[in-house]
Amino acid sequence: MSDTDHTAAQVEDNPHNTATRAYMNKLAGEDLVAWRMAEVTGRLSADERNMQTEFMMGWYCVAYSHELEVGQVKPARYFAQDLALWRGEDGQARVINAYCAHYGANLAVGGKVHGNLLECPFHAWRWNEKGACEDIPYSRAIPPKAKRDNCIPSWPVREVNGQVLIWYHPEKAEPQWEPFEVPEANDSDWTEFRTYEWHVYSAMENIADNAVDVSHFKYVHGAKTVPEYEFEFDGIKRTITAYLKLQTPRGEVDGKIESVTFGPGQGYVRFSGITETVMITGTCPVERDLTHNRMAFTQPRANVDGPSAGLTKAIVKDITRQFDQDKVILDQHVRMDPPMVCEGDGPFGRNRVYYAQFYAGQNKPKPAAA
Ligand code: FES
Ligand SMILES: [Fe+2]
Numbered sequence: 001m002s003d004t005d006h007t008a009a010q011v012e013d014n015p016h017n018t019a020t021r022a023y024m025n026k027l028a029g030e031d032l033v034a035w036r037m038a039e040v041t042g043r044l045s046a047d048e049r050n051m052q053t054e055f056m057m058g059w060y061c062v063a064y065s066h067e068l069e070v071g072q073v074k075p076a077r078y079f080a081q082d083l084a085l086w087r088g089e090d091g092q093a094r095v096i097n098a099y100c101a102h103y104g105a106n107l108a109v110g111g112k113v114h115g116n117l118l119e120c121p122f123h124a125w126r127w128n129e130k131g132a133c134e135d136i137p138y139s140r141a142i143p144p145k146a147k148r149d150n151c152i153p154s155w156p157v158r159e160v161n162g163q164v165l166i167w168y169h170p171e172k173a174e175p176q177w178e179p180f181e182v183p184e185a186n187d188s189d190w191t192e193f194r195t196y197e198w199h200v201y202s203a204m205e206n207i208a209d210n211a212v213d214v215s216h217f218k219y220v221h222g223a224k225t226v227p228e229y230e231f232e233f234d235g236i237k238r239t240i241t242a243y244l245k246l247q248t249p250r251g252e253v254d255g256k257i258e259s260v261t262f263g264p265g266q267g268y269v270r271f272s273g274i275t276e277t278v279m280i281t282g283t284c285p286v287e288r289d290l291t292h293n294r295m296a297f298t299q300p301r302a303n304v305d306g307p308s309a310g311l312t313k314a315i316v317k318d319i320t321r322q323f324d325q326d327k328v329i330l331d332q333h334v335r336m337d338p339p340m341v342c343e344g345d346g347p348f349g350r351n352r353v354y355y356a357q358f359y360a361g362q363n364k365p366k367p368a369a370a
Pocket of ligand 1: 104105
């Protein structure tokens with residue numbers, strides 16, 4: 001039996017196979033949380049699945065702000081590279097590649113924060129956020145090469161919306177735009193974020209297609225009616241607005257869901273009409289065929305115990321359940337380039353044109369109109 005046969009046999013929708021919807025449907029609570037991040041084994045390779053070979057430029061979430069405390073060092077792996085994150089005594093988050101340029105120790109495993117510098121666990125060389133060595137405690141001289149910026153590759157970092165973001169560019173170019181800020185994230189009238197995360201074994205662009213894939217809402221998510229959608233592509237900004245009629249205890253209400261992305265990594269969804277909820281998303285590639293997907297929900301504090309509290313909970317449950325359902329499909333799919341489309345499908349083609357601007361060698365990304 002070839003590997004491929006083996007994989008095909010494994011994806012039958014049976015409740016004992018962890019990669020299936022039947023298995024996922026049985027899960028709740030901590031089991032479901034663990035399933036979302038667990039490794040999916042027996043997959044085809046990234047080449048066999050025709051996954052993109054390049055990552056797209058943009059700002060990407062590599063941690064929530066609360067996951068990185070002052071003086072803390074944290075390992076992470078994104079863009080097929082091992083990274084070291086730390087927060088200096090000045091409160092600023094910093095990210096450089098994980099391996100020390102001296103003797104190759106992993107700075108994120110046992111490294112310490114010294115002032116604002118990251119001290120290597122092996123011989124205590126101290127590195128700044130530009131990847132330059134500023135201090136070798138046992139030596140009178142620092143090698144000139146070590147003093148240069150990017151002696152260890154470094155990453156531009158911003159911190160907005162409760163997320164630590166890094167800038168990725170395939171050719172290491174400087175940031176081409178600044179990350180967006182969602183006003184509710186800094187508003188004390190809104191709750192702390194409730195956060196959820198998933199590993200999805202697919203590439204960024206394929207996950208992004210999901211938002212414009214209008215026909216799957218019926219077949220994967222069981223939607224009875226497909227809402228009316230408006231799609232707007234404006235430079236680096238993509239806006240999808242859905243208008244729906246919602247049945248509530250107070251009768252039928254007009255609901256609106258506005259879903260905005262600023263490049264491939266950053267986005268938010270604003271639900272209005274029946275209950276005010278904002279979801280901030282973050283999707284970041286780990287490998288060619290693996291992405292880390294985050295969702296963080298906030299709502300007005302005044303609504304937490306009000307009449308719409310139950311509705312907000314229902315929205316969060318529905319959105320996260322939908323992503324569980326998407327994950328089962330996306331973990332196993334192969335990439336069609338281009339997909340074969342028919343009348344009634346969403347604007348896959350236009351979506352691919354939007355994403356093309358984020359690959360190096362394509363047109364420069366266009367700023368969104370003010
Ligand atoms: S390996 Fe980092 S200081 Fe030697
Ligand atoms: Fe979906």
